[in-house]
Amino acid sequence: MTNKNLKSDNNAKIQSILREVLGDVKPCEDEKNHLTTFSKKIIDTINEMKEYPILNVVRVGSTARGTNLKNDHDIDIFLKFDKNTDREELKEIGLNFGIELVTKLNGKYWVKYAEHPYITAKIDKFSLDLVPCYDIQWGEKLISSVDRTPLHNEFLLNAYKRHEKYCKSKKYESYPNGTITDDVIILKRFLKGIGLYGSDLKTAGFSGYLCELLIYYYGGFINLLNSAKKWKAGKKILLTDILEIYNIKSPEWNTEYLENPNIYFNEHYTNINLINLNNSEENNSNVIKLKEYKFLDNKYYKNQPLVIYDPSDLDRNVAAALSTENFYKFVLYARKFLEDPNIEYFYDYDKKVLNNLNDREKGYELCLKIPRNPEIVDDIIYPQMDRLQKSISHIFEENDFAIVRFSNHANESFCYISWEFLISKMPDLMCKMGPPIYSPKGVDNFIAHNPKYFVKEDRLYAYCPRKYKSVDELLYNIVEGKLQKIITYPKYVNPEEGEILKDKYIERI
Ligand SMILES: Nc1ccn([C@@H]2O[C@H](COP(=O)(O)OP(=O)(O)OP(=O)(O)O)[C@@H](O)[C@H]2O)c(=O)n1
Numbered sequence: 144m145t146n147k148n149l150k151s152d153n154n155a156k157i158q159s160i161l162r163e164v165l166g167d168v169k170p171c172e173d174e175k176n177h178l179t180t181f182s183k184k185i186i187d188t189i190n191e192m193k194e195y196p197i198l199n200v201v202r203v204g205s206t207a208r209g210t211n212l213k214n215d216h217d218i219d220i221f222l223k224f225d226k227n228t229d230r231e232e233l234k235e236i237g238l239n240f241g242i243e244l245v246t247k248l249n250g251k252y253w254v255k256y257a258e259h260p261y262i263t264a265k266i267d268k269f270s271l272d273l274v275p276c277y278d279i280q281w282g283e284k285l286i287s288s289v290d291r292t293p294l295h296n297e298f299l300l301n302a303y304k305r306h307e308k309y310c311k312s313k314k315y316e317s318y319p320n321g322t323i324t325d326d327v328i329i330l331k332r333f334l335k336g337i338g339l340y341g342s343d344l345k346t347a348g349f350s351g352y353l354c355e356l357l358i359y360y361y362g363g364f365i366n367l368l369n370s371a372k373k374w375k376a377g378k379k380i381l382l383t384d385i386l387e388i389y390n391i392k393s394p395e396w397n398t399e400y401l402e403n404p405n406i407y408f409n410e411h412y413t414n415i416n417l418i419n420l421n422n423s424e425e426n427n428s429n430v431i432k433l434k435e436y437k438f439l440d441n442k443y444y445k446n447q448p449l450v451i452y453d454p455s456d457l458d459r460n461v462a463a464a465l466s467t468e469n470f471y472k473f474v475l476y477a478r479k480f481l482e483d484p485n486i487e488y489f490y491d492y493d494k495k496v497l498n499n500l501n502d503r504e505k506g507y508e509l510c511l512k513i514p515r516n517p518e519i520v521d522d523i524i525y526p527q528m529d530r531l532q533k534s535i536s537h538i539f540e541e542n543d544f545a546i547v548r549f550s551n552h553a554n555e556s557f558c559y560i561s562w563e564f565l566i567s568k569m570p571d572l573m574c575k576m577g578p579p580i581y582s583p584k585g586v587d588n589f590i591a592h593n594p595k596y597f598v599k600e601d602r603l604y605a606y607c608p609r610k611y612k613s614v615d616e617l618l619y620n621i622v623e624g625k626l627q628k629i630i631t632y633p634k635y636v637n638p639e640e641g642e643i644l645k646d647k648y649i650e651r652i
């Protein structure tokens with residue numbers, strides 16, 4: 144961060160806040176040493192278990208990189224298997240191995256499910272994930288989605304080293320509070336404070352890996368906020384490192400002259416077609432063919448507010464889970480914090496905003512409470528609640544019941560879909576929109592069915608009796624299944640099993 148980036152009167156205040164936050168959330172040396180000693184013990188034990196065909200063992204995740212928050216004792220160990228190992232075999236060996244290891248270390252274990260099952264364990268105060276994966280090299284196609292994780296780790300560790308060297312050589316004043324990893328920790332706490340940390344589908348925010356890439360890309364927390372305050376949805380970030388990784392030649396590429404090569408690249412080359420730059424002659428079908436990628440207009444990324452191409456898999460957006468609403472929350476709080484720095488942003492700020500929002504006169508509140516199967520995880524339930532809620536909201540709006548806000552929340556036993564309306568009752572009068580005047584056939588048809596018509600601007604409208612005069616009545620009809628044909632019924636959130644709670648609004652927390 145260069146000082147010119149900050150308003151000078153805020154500079155000192157920001158620095159002191161960041162120091163205080165870091166002091167509070169950065170693990171102390173003792174804690175780090177405990178983690179390292181314990182991880183070493185695990186890896187040593189694994190290496191002694193030679194009867195299993197494991198090629199390599201790697202420690203990954205934030206605790207391996209010094210980017211974890213205090214009291215986060217998660218240790219992620221990935222077990223690499225040969226690419227030719229059969230999937231079923233990988234699953235079975237992975238589980239058996241995990242169980243034997245945890246038993247040896249006197250821990251407790253559970254089986255968890257990602258793309259394939261893995262062992263998660265509690266040993267002393269540490270949580271351990273033991274994930275089997277395939278041994279994939281840079282540029283090779285993934286076999287399972289977790290194969291990326293060791294590459295993420297390798298990428299970040301190298302990137303931090305490169306960056307440190309670069310900072311030293313340029314006397315780059317990037318991290319006034321310490322190192323690049325300290326800025327990652329600060330960003331994670333900031334995002335927790337404003338309720339945006341987590342890439343699960345309930346939070347729809349920023350993953351730890353995304354935080355690390357952002358800090359690396361922008362060269363620190365304050366630099367990131369300074370850019371983020373100007374972001375607009377559709378922001379795309381391509382890390383220049385991929386040029387080297389995938390052997391792409393770039394014209395006029397000279398890092399010596401650039402303060403931040405990553406930003407320079409994105410500003411100057413966002414429209415280049417990487418096909419022309421592809422220097423790779425590889426014909427191996429296992430190697431990613433850059434020719435197949437149209438990075439910057441990929442159809443999958445069209446509606447995503449932020450796209451960061453994963454260096455280990457260019458087909459994946461690291462920010463895929465981030466919702467547009469949360470993207471703009473980040474933009475808003477980045478600006479607010481820089482303009483009026485306050486440590487409050489780092490601690491339950493989202494709850495304070497919510498409390499403030501609730502301290503006011505209310506509209507009309509309704510909540511649909513639907514039983515939930517506790518075995519169906521949040522990552523499935525939340526998107527399904529969102530879909531049902533959108534579909535019902537559409538019907539409310541078609542019937543003129545204006546929605547002030549809505550929220551979806553689930554606990555172990557129930558889903559709660561809540562709405563607040565401006566109005567709960569309507570007169571027996573509805574204004575229906577008809578066709579534009581320049582489509583005579585439609586106009587004649589509309590007039591035949593709606594004798595009380597009139598012209599407004601370029602269209603016909605007509606007064607007609609209203610079908611649903613109260614929003615309660617409309618929701619009761621929905622719960623009774625009378626509007627089944629026009630509602631999306633997700634598999635695990637069925638509105639017909641619902642109960643209507645009046646004057647109730649349950650927040651997502
Ligand atoms: N949505 C996710 C979640 C995880 N990972 C990979 O799995 C690793 C471990 O996941 P997790 O523990 O969730 O994240 P951390 O980076 O360790 O961050 P935290 O400090 O929150 O634990 C990440 O570093 C990342 O490589 C990923 O790519 N995408």
Ligand SMILES: [Mg+2]
Binds near residue numbers: 205206
């Ligand atoms: Mg972790």
